[in-house]
Amino acid sequence: MREMSQEIKDEYEKIKDKISYEDFLKKMEEYKKENADVSFIDDISIAHMVVGDYITEKNEPTEEVKDLWKIKDLETGKQHINLLGRVMSISNVKKFTSKKGREGKLANLILADETGRIRVVFWTENIKLMDKFQEGDVVQINDVEVKQGFRDDETHLNIQSSLEKLDPTDYPDLPPYNDKITPLSEIKGDMEVNVVARVIRIPRIRSFDRNGRDGKVASLELQDKSGSMQFTLWNKDTNLIDDLDLKEGDAVRILGAQSRVRNGEVSLSHSWIGRIVKGDFDVPEYQEDILKIGDAHEMRNVTLIGLVSKVYDTITFERDDGTTGKVKSMELEDDTGAIRLTLWNEDTEIDVKKGDILKIIGGNIEFDDYSGTNYRVNTNWNTKLIINPPIDQEMKDKLNEVGKYLKPMKINDLNKIEDDGEEVDIIGRVVNLYEPNEFQRDDGTTGMVRTAEIADDSGMVRVSLWDNKAEHQMKEGDALKIENARTRLGDYQVDLSVGKTSRLIEPTEEEIKDLPSLKDVESMIYQSKKIKELAEGDRDVSIFGRVLSMGEPTQFTKSDGSAGIVRSMEIADDTGVIRASLWDDQANTSFKEGEAVKIDNPRVNMRNDRVELSVGRTTMITKPAEDETSVPSLDEIEGKLYPSKNIGDIEEGNQSIKVTGEVVDIRGNKILFEMCPNCNKRVNWAEDGYICDICGEKIEKPNMLMIISLMLEDDTGTISITFFRKAAEEILGMTTTEAEEIIATTGDEGSLEEKVGDLVGRQITVIADASFDEYNEEVRLNARKMVDVKL
Numbered sequence: 001m002r003e004m005s006q007e008i009k010d011e012y013e014k015i016k017d018k019i020s021y022e023d024f025l026k027k028m029e030e031y032k033k034e035n036a037d038v039s040f041i042d043d044i045s046i047a048h049m050v051v052g053d054y055i056t057e058k059n060e061p062t063e064e065v066k067d068l069w070k071i072k073d074l075e076t077g078k079q080h081i082n083l084l085g086r087v088m089s090i091s092n093v094k095k096f097t098s099k100k101g102r103e104g105k106l107a108n109l110i111l112a113d114e115t116g117r118i119r120v121v122f123w124t125e126n127i128k129l130m131d132k133f134q135e136g137d138v139v140q141i142n143d144v145e146v147k148q149g150f151r152d153d154e155t156h157l158n159i160q161s162s163l164e165k166l167d168p169t170d171y172p173d174l175p176p177y178n179d180k181i182t183p184l185s186e187i188k189g190d191m192e193v194n195v196v197a198r199v200i201r202i203p204r205i206r207s208f209d210r211n212g213r214d215g216k217v218a219s220l221e222l223q224d225k226s227g228s229m230q231f232t233l234w235n236k237d238t239n240l241i242d243d244l245d246l247k248e249g250d251a252v253r254i255l256g257a258q259s260r261v262r263n264g265e266v267s268l269s270h271s272w273i274g275r276i277v278k279g280d281f282d283v284p285e286y287q288e289d290i291l292k293i294g295d296a297h298e299m300r301n302v303t304l305i306g307l308v309s310k311v312y313d314t315i316t317f318e319r320d321d322g323t324t325g326k327v328k329s330m331e332l333e334d335d336t337g338a339i340r341l342t343l344w345n346e347d348t349e350i351d352v353k354k355g356d357i358l359k360i361i362g363g364n365i366e367f368d369d370y371s372g373t374n375y376r377v378n379t380n381w382n383t384k385l386i387i388n389p390p391i392d393q394e395m396k397d398k399l400n401e402v403g404k405y406l407k408p409m410k411i412n413d414l415n416k417i418e419d420d421g422e423e424v425d426i427i428g429r430v431v432n433l434y435e436p437n438e439f440q441r442d443d444g445t446t447g448m449v450r451t452a453e454i455a456d457d458s459g460m461v462r463v464s465l466w467d468n469k470a471e472h473q474m475k476e477g478d479a480l481k482i483e484n485a486r487t488r489l490g491d492y493q494v495d496l497s498v499g500k501t502s503r504l505i506e507p508t509e510e511e512i513k514d515l516p517s518l519k520d521v522e523s524m525i526y527q528s529k530k531i532k533e534l535a536e537g538d539r540d541v542s543i544f545g546r547v548l549s550m551g552e553p554t555q556f557t558k559s560d561g562s563a564g565i566v567r568s569m570e571i572a573d574d575t576g577v578i579r580a581s582l583w584d585d586q587a588n589t590s591f592k593e594g595e596a597v598k599i600d601n602p603r604v605n606m607r608n609d610r611v612e613l614s615v616g617r618t619t620m621i622t623k624p625a626e627d628e629t630s631v632p633s634l635d636e637i638e639g640k641l642y643p644s645k646n647i648g649d650i651e652e653g654n655q656s657i658k659v660t661g662e663v664v665d666i667r668g669n670k671i672l673f674e675m676c677p678n679c680n681k682r683v684n685w686a687e688d689g690y691i692c693d694i695c696g697e698k699i700e701k702p703n704m705l706m707i708i709s710l711m712l713e714d715d716t717g718t719i720s721i722t723f724f725r726k727a728a729e730e731i732l733g734m735t736t737t738e739a740e741e742i743i744a745t746t747g748d749e750g751s752l753e754e755k756v757g758d759l760v761g762r763q764i765t766v767i768a769d770a771s772f773d774e775y776n777e778e779v780r781l782n783a784r785k786m787v788d789v790k791l
Helices: 006-014 021-034 043-052 124-132 235-243 345-349 393-406 411-416 467-471 518-525 584-588 634-641 725-732 736-746 749-757
Strands: 081-090 094-097 103-113 116-123 138-148 153-166 192-201 206-210 213-224 227-234 251-262 265-269 275-278 299-311 315-318 324-334 337-344 357-367 375-378 384-387 423-433 437-440 446-455 460-466 479-489 494-498 503-505 541-550 554-557 563-573 576-583 596-600 603-607 610-615 620-622 657-666 672-675 684-686 689-692 697-699 703-714 717-724 763-773 778-790
Touching: 006 043, 021 043, 043 153, 081 116, 081 153, 081 251, 094 235, 103 124, 116 124, 124 153, 213 235, 227 235, 299 337, 299 393, 299 479, 324 345, 324 357, 324 393, 337 345, 337 357, 411 423, 411 460, 411 494, 423 460, 423 518, 446 467, 446 518, 460 467, 460 479, 541 576, 541 634, 563 584, 563 634, 576 584, 657 717, 672 736, 703 725, 703 736, 717 725, 717 763, 725 736, 725 749, 725 778, 736 749
Parallel strands: 116 153, 227 265, 337 375, 460 494, 576 610, 717 778
Antiparallel strands: 081 103, 081 138, 094 103, 103 116, 138 153, 192 213, 192 251, 206 213, 213 227, 251 265, 251 275, 299 324, 299 357, 315 324, 324 337, 357 375, 357 384, 423 446, 423 479, 437 446, 446 460, 479 494, 479 503, 541 563, 541 596, 554 563, 563 576, 596 620, 603 610, 657 703, 657 763, 672 703, 684 689, 689 697, 703 717, 763 778
8 A cells, every 4th residue: 555645644534434545545546547637636636536525515524614715814725715806917828748748738817805815826627717707807716725835825726616707896895906008108117017019029039047047038029109118028938929929010918017127228027927918909000110221320229121241150259257159240231231240149040141131120230340331230139130031022122133243253253353352252162172280370379271172164273271161071072162261362373261250061952053073173174194295384284194113201301490201203104204202291192103193283393304293282192083094004004114125226315224134243342332411422431430522521420322233234235234222222132221230240341242243143124224424435224123133
């Protein structure tokens, strides 16, 4: 048997001689099931119902019986009592959700007799009774219960309660009801008033923090013949806007409103016993005064309509008290001028786009020398913003005419701009996207920048994305809309800077319906060239080839003192070979010899009378897609690039020839040579150290250069061939460092002579260049690359 509260036990005591304890509990469960949908039913109410079945006129109740109670005599716990009095106020019906998740309704009225006043609570099942009366009526309410309220005792109806309206002339001693309507202009602070007015503004319901809990507020603007005034709804009362379907232009009677004075201005607040009634009341029609933007000056509480011509990204800032705020700016235009609009905090979240028509009700205009339009409109907590409001056709046509120029620019037209800092919009496809780079600002903070190249069907532009814009999620091939980018004039082209007030937006399907695919964009922008077609100064070219060789990365010191890194790569196609220098981050490429490679937008330079490529941060080096230009195999490339020649047919000036022969002799037994680390020239030993004759300095530790000279022979002749650096390491099968360690261990420079001598008798195939040796008056070979070594 479950434990009962003392109150329920007391109820059972009243009828314990009529029913057993077990049957009492069973009847309670039956009533609970029957009334499961009744919003205010609790266990004590169920117990009252069971007791009521047994206490009748023939059975004296334990409680004193009175036909009508005076309000001053009521006490908490009194039940089954009847009240008579005058209705002094009625609240609007309000909705609620019980702890069990059931939805219900409640309403309050204040009932008065000659002894006092008391709150009477109507619940869901009693709401229908409220159609029988209004403020000022005399009513009798039967079978109510007195409970302890938030401040004072209050009475609650139950499912068995009833109500009847009485003739007020029969009760002359009841307090009178004051039905006076007070004009808005006569309201002072700290009054309870009834007003009749027209709603001229319903702002957005705003949230606020009240001691750690969420609160809500909405301040409506009212107007009658005498003036206008704010009327504020708080928390759950804000639901009345939807419950009553309130709209601008509705006439209302507001009963029991409370007035207050704040900052010298009188306003009204809806009270818990107040009521809002919509109706056809005698108040002036509302004539909306819409300010033309060209007439703006310092003024408050204005209404204006304009076309959104610019939208800037939201900026987050920290207030003096440590809390976070948000601000967002945009510009509005009509046929008379333009003005800056500033939105704060929650208002920054409205989904407004460039080209929308925006109506502002209740804005304040201030002078602003920095806005670019001399004035700005500030919103406040009582401002209402309407996106694309219903307006007459004439105004719509004028605003659409104003907005004709708002379309994004074609990228090629950017080059017509002659001023730095112009704000522009573009729509394009991300062609190249580079890794973000951090940098240090003058104030010590860390910034971030990322470079992207955006293209449409007219051209391509380089874009610098700063700080949080550098973190925008995108990839190559994505369509992107950029608003409010600022132009930067370079030596040969216009670049764009995308900072904190710029916007990165995903364009609509309509906006990109004519935008070419990434493949089509690249084919339009980049001119694909063969290596032999390259010329100094070429721009926007694409090269497809295969990696012939990859050098090791080399560190160096830049002119500004920072560290740099460079790596050499040789690329070949079926027309030629070209050297590419990979700088800094590009030096970390993972390409291997023999792999196909695509290089977009390299710098094409001339060095030592040969064309070379420079691959920096604005160059993309990638693996070609399967559907792009096919690259011949390495064997096919080498077959075309490196024609085979017999030794007897080699002539001065032959380049990149393939020569096969047997090693018949070694020229010299020294293979490691000391080099100056500064100028890379030979150094000489002088008494106590190495001296560079070119630099004129003593060298503490020279670099070592491996050189191997051999004699090569085939059936047609004999020729000298010299292997330098990597080619020497390849034919010897040993790195320069390993050779140094052997010499250091043995202390004999000739200790490697035997290993070099093992090359005699081997057949090798090598790629080499032929030149004339004036000292020996003979043609000789300089090896470029080993192809094969055989015993």
